[in-house]
Amino acid sequence: MNISSKWESPSNIALVKYWGKMGIQLPANPSISFTLNEAKTITKVSLEEKTTKDDFEILVKYDSKEIPEFEGKIIQFLNRTAHLFTFTKQFKIVINTVNTFPHSSGIASSASGMSALALCLCSIEEHVEGNKTLDFYRKASVAARLGSGSACRSLYGGLVSWGAHKDYVGSSDEFATQLSEKEVFSGFYGFKDMILLVDEGKKLVSSTLGHSLLNNHPFASARYEEAGKNMSLMKKALKEGDLGLFTHIVESEAMMLHALMMTSNPYFVLMRPNTLAIIEKVWDFRKQTGLRPVVTLDAGANVHVLFPQEEQDAIFQFAGEHLLQYCQENKYICSSIGNGPKQL
Numbered sequence: 039m040n041i042s043s044k045w046e047s048p049s050n051i052a053l054v055k056y057w058g059k060m061g062i063q064l065p066a067n068p069s070i071s072f073t074l075n076e077a078k079t080i081t082k083v084s085l086e087e088k089t090t091k092d093d094f095e096i097l098v099k100y101d102s103k104e105i106p107e108f109e110g111k112i113i114q115f116l117n118r119t120a121h122l123f124t125f126t127k128q129f130k131i132v133i134n135t136v137n138t139f140p141h142s143s144g145i146a147s148s149a150s151g152m153s154a155l156a157l158c159l160c161s162i163e164e165h166v167e168g169n170k171t172l173d174f175y176r177k178a179s180v181a182a183r184l185g186s187g188s189a190c191r192s193l194y195g196g197l198v199s200w201g202a203h204k205d206y207v208g209s210s211d212e213f214a215t216q217l218s219e220k221e222v223f224s225g226f227y228g229f230k231d232m233i234l235l236v237d238e239g240k241k242l243v244s245s246t247l248g249h250s251l252l253n254n255h256p257f258a259s260a261r262y263e264e265a266g267k268n269m270s271l272m273k274k275a276l277k278e279g280d281l282g283l284f285t286h287i288v289e290s291e292a293m294m295l296h297a298l299m300m301t302s303n304p305y306f307v308l309m310r311p312n313t314l315a316i317i318e319k320v321w322d323f324r325k326q327t328g329l330r331p332v333v334t335l336d337a338g339a340n341v342h343v344l345f346p347q348e349e350q351d352a353i354f355q356f357a358g359e360h361l362l363q364y365c366q367e368n369k370y371i372c373s374s375i376g377n378g379p380k381q382l
């Protein structure tokens with residue numbers, strides 16, 4: 039038997055954050071992200087004859103080395119997606135995966151990893167069934183979401199939203215949709231993301247725990263309402279190329295995410311002193327120069343600095359002189375807005 043599929047899929051950075059979920063991997067509020075160009079996962083899935091009677095038989099490798107510790111998450115994913123893929127119980131599934139970013143960089147690999155895996159399974163399903171899936175990327179987005187919520191946004195390039203919202207036509211809690219070029223001021227497609235690696239360690243709070251903290255959170259309903267409003271404002275900012283409004287929403291979303299963590303039960307402070315130092319330097323620089331670097335954060339200590347392409351030289355120089363000293367071993371990743379996954 040020689041059935042296999044190989045895809046590379048990127049990570050994404052949320053502008054309006056998904057934080058809190060319901061049911062089986064449905065978002066408590068809508069979110070929107072930039073798809074990145076760097077920070078990708080490359081995954082190959084091959085089918086082999088099954089040797090056991092187990093529901094699922096899998097072998098997971100990272101860069102050709104077996105990693106049994108990933109198996110639990112993959113089995114959970116295969117269980118959740120069994121209704122989408124007819125073949126996963128019939129064969130042994132061999133998964134070989136590798137990230138283009140350092141393994142320990144503190145960059146979450148679930149978005150790129152789960153989207154790449156979902157794409158491989160969709161391609162193999164087409165092969166096994168012998169017909170084309172009607173909406174291939176939509177199916178892959180549904181499947182990726184069942185592995186990791188934010189992964190469903192990595193199926194498309196540019197700007198991608200996920201979660202039903204009245205201002206986003208065709209939006210759904212089940213899958214992500216891409217904003218059309220008509221909806222986005224062209225300058226945003228040149229945006230860069232400089233990821234400053236403040237803390238390369240393992241995440242302090244897993245995303246599963248993080249999302250669950252919203253279940254009994256005193257500010258949860260206010261948060262969901264704000265996220266909805268920010269989605270409306272973001273739509274306007276993107277269409278009109280309003281960088282002031284864009285900056286305000288992106289940064290207030292990052293602050294709100296961390297404020298929610300600080301006011302959860304139990305509470306967590308995920309920023310490190312260097313996170314704050316970078317944010318203050320960026321804000322000072324913006325005030326002094328009138329240039330437009332924008333700060334955002336994931337559920338961790340690393341800082342993403344987003345900026346328009348034409349400001350690249352000035353911002354690289356500023357980062358080299360004033361920001362990299364706050365990173366672990368001066369490390370950073372520079373990415374642009376990307377076009378989405380690619381079959382290899």
Ligand code: DP6
Nearest residue numbers: 052055056186187188245246336337
């Ligand atoms: C803060 O997608 O990693 O990055 O669905 O449990 O896998 P799971 O969570 P995950 O959460 C991402 C949270 C975030 C914000 C975002 O990407 O929207």
